[in-house]
Amino acid sequence: MGNADDYMYPSSMNSNGGESGSHRVAIPPPQPFLISLKNTVKETLFPDDPLRQFKDQPPRRKLILGLQYFFPILEWGPRYSFDFFKSDLISGITIASLAIPQGISYAKLANLPPILGLYSSFVPPLIYALMGSSRDLAVGTVAVASLLTASMLGNEVNAAENPTLYLHLAFTATFFAGVFQAALGIVRLGFIVDFLSHATIVGFMAGAATVVCLQQLKGMLGLDHFTHETDVVSVMRSVFSQTHQWRWESAVLGCCFLFYLLLARFFSKKKPKLFWISAMAPLTSVILGSLLVYLTHAEKHGVQVIGHLKKGLNPPSIMDLEFGSPHLTLAIKTGIVTGVIALAEGIAVGRSFAMFKNYHIDGNKEMIAIGTMNIIGSFTYCYLTTGPFSRSAVNFNAGCKTAVSNIVMAIAVMLTLLFLTPLFHYTPIVVLAAIIIAAMLGLIDYEAAIHLWQIDKFDFFVCISAYVGVVFGSVEIGLVIAVTLSVLRVLLFIARPRTLVLGNIPDTKLYRSVDHYPNARNVPGVLILEIDAPIYFANSSYLRERIARWIDEEEDRLKSCGESNLQYVILNMSAVGNIDTSGIEMLQEVKKKLDRTGLKLVLANPGAEVMKKINKAKFVEEIGPEWIFLTVGDAVEACSFMLHTYKPKPETDGSGKWSNSV
Secondary structure, eight states: OOGGGOBBBBBOOTSSSSSSGGGBBOOOOOOOOHEEEOOOOOOHHHHTTTTTGGTOHHHHHHHHHHHHHHHHHHHHHHGGGHHHHHHHHHHHHHHHHHHHHHHHHHHHHSSSTTTTHHHTTHHHHHHHHHHHEEEEEEEEBBBHHHHHHHHHHHTTOOTOHHEEEEEEEEHEEEEEHHHHHHHHHHOOGGGGGGGGGGHHHHHHHHHHHHHHHHHHHHHHOOOOOOOOSSSSSHHHHHHTGGGGOOOOHHHHHHHHHHHHHHHHHHHHHSGGGGGGHHHHHHHHHHHHHHHHOOOHTGGTTTTOOOOOOSSSSOOOGGGGGOTTTTHHHHHHHHHHHHHHHHHHHHHHHHHHHHHTTTOOOEEEEEEEHHHHHHHHHHHHTOOOOOOOHHHHHHHHTTTTTTTTHHHHHHHHOOOOOOOOIGGGGGGGHHHHHHHHHHHHHHHHOOHHHHHHHOOOOOHHHHHHHHHHHHHHTTHHHHHHHHHHHHHHHHHHHSSOOOEEEEOTTTTTTTTEEEEEEEOOBBBTTTEEEEEOOOOOOHHHHHHHHHHHHOOOOOOOOOOTTOOOOEEEEEEEOTTOBBOHHHHHHHHHHHHHHHHHOOOEEEEEEHHHHHHHHHHHHTTHHHHGGGGGEEEHHHHHHHHHHHHHHHHOOOOOGGGSSOEEEE
């Protein structure tokens, strides 16, 4: 609607008691309801105005722009060069070396056949390369979504006892996750993901990483039976109740490879140019572990191996979707929860690397791209994918230029599926467990938690609550706790907005908080209050009572100091972006009470939307247009003039004092 400064306000008074024409203004012009609603919806759902590029364009150009909007590769593809390809080729091969062992590991984490990890690293990256707007995002499976899939589906369907139904429900959950993600992007509701605050994500990811690491104790210790629960108590009980089944061979082998992976990461962090050491470490571990098992026949001595992996590309799975299953509600719930988490991670990672390279990605377009690749993935034997941080960081450090690196990775995975899957027969499960643990330890960002503690204790509390909820409850409980606390904080900001007493900075016309600026001086006979939020039904009662307390406190202060009585209350409304009918009623009640006690209400700098509504409610006439000012300085000048022109009001007895019940 525009800023307050764009409109003219009722005048302030000059030193001669007249009106200063330079401040004289009019009420914002009325606007039809449908136009106002259209503008509000447009600003909410289309703040970036994606259709502006289509204006005044011929039909052929509009078609081209439309295709480029949904398929960004058509925009940058014609400018693609051989130099870009050399960089993308190196990046693609590098992330493929990470994607293959990670894909197998994360599929096992989701209680799915290991081959699905390779399938999910073939088709989805190709779709994203066509539709994604990030140059650096490397698509694949992620540990947290895999854990969520296993946890939520495993509550009703046992993957070991009914593997076919479990597999089909995983495809169905992936389909609904994709539909939900794409729908959010199409209807421009990407801001929903923003309810997952930074503190929430830090705590949730750390908790999920801890749970994932604990789950890998099954592989590290070579256990055949393990709890399906994810909380730390159940996991520890399961581990220590089977001490007689621990296999030292598996534990020693796992610890050795875990040490190797962590050492590789340490060297890569110390010298970023050696990033390839950490990137190649998982594949190297798989190769060395497989050779070791093959040469020593360790599978006969308690070291579990992957076993047979089917050769060939992704088979179709569209007919395997369980739309008529009694577990359909479970699949939908799993899809929505995992879809939101995958979106939050993928978009956050994409934006982070885009910031480093100084380019922009459209969050809604990313949702459509990620959703589409998951829908198609559910038709082609894939489960949920997004842009994991670890793989994208390797892609970024390897010098990728465009999304072609995803295509190169997909081709490398395709060759693996066609020719190399038999080589993974002897890959030890314990090596996959070590790979997962090493990746998850990087998600426990204790430095971010310390930073939250130093900056904002409530954010730290949200972070720790999410962590504790995940570790001692479940992944779903931790997520619900964290989101609930974040939303509660937003509601508290709305329901209990700040109100400040302003004073004059000496030798200036500036008015600032007396708590923030100790040298700010009170204006004799005038109380200046600032409301720091929109006024709605949720906070109107609180603000009415808070204003009453400020007035009581100010009158007590004046009496104790022997100063002149309070006569004017100025409300600085520059931060009040909007007001509803409850807020207008609150202002009317405040004015009536002030009138009864001989005080005068003055408004300073109400915004255009506020002015429009209080004018329609006839409150401008009630308060008097001459008592609405453009700035606090104008209001104080007018009040001071009146104080010097007319005698102060007489002392009032106790009955004239404000109370908190208005």
